[in-house]
Amino acid sequence: MNKLTFPCLDVKLVPTEKVVANDYNPNKVATPEMKLLKLSIELDGVTMPVVTYYDKDRDLYEVVDGFHRYTVLKDYFKSDVIPVSVIDKPLDERMGSTIRHNRARGTHQIRSMSDIVIDLSKDGWSDEEICKKLGMELDEVIRLKQISGLKEAFANHEFSKSWEEFESKYYKEEK
Structure with a gap:
């Protein structure tokens, strides 16, 4: 078994323009669920960071999980910052992380x-x-x-x- 880590305890606020979507996420959210996500953030605040990978070469944080939270914060709330936690894994492992996070919640x-x-x-x-x-x-x-x-x-x-x-x-x- 791998050593348990806690990236959720190292959340940082990153400028929104430094956060980008990945190009492999198969998860889609229907309009009613997106409206619910907006309402949830409006009423409860941002309760979970966006999981990212920091790409040093591009100086960008690529979304691994939380694309829809990121989208709502960026497009609906026009937030200047995004709360992120960072995992450091190669692309194939990040793809695996994205799928595991998504499958635990919904469909692809x-x-x-x-x-x-x-x-x-x-x-x-x-x-x-x-x-x-x-x-x-x-x-x-x-x-x-x-x-x-x-x-x-x-x-x-x-x-x-x-x-x-x-x-x-x-x-x-x-x-």
Whole structure:
């Protein structure tokens, strides 16, 4: 087990223009829920920081979780600052963090989830790692790979021998 950390205890106020969205978040929020989020922030204040990754090269904080809080603060409240906590992980691990945070709360767009599963597979993640780190079942990972239609999505997948048995029984090579 990894050592437990508490990035939530190191919240900082960052200028809004230094916070940017990531380009892989598959989570979408319907209009009624966005209105509820606005109301919640209006009545309760900002109760949770936006989880970010600090990109030193760009001097920007990229959203890992809390995109909709960030959007409401920036666009609706016109806030000059965003409260952020920072995690320091490589991109594939940040993608995993985003998915875990989102799945713990709601739903994802299927096509976007499929794209992420494909990207993680291309980055060398096994189906088992994807299952474990994203909180998914193997059949869900396989279905998401099928949606993409990419044959390389299954390049590292180990299939059962039943197909070979079927093939040898019914499709014997003609001589």
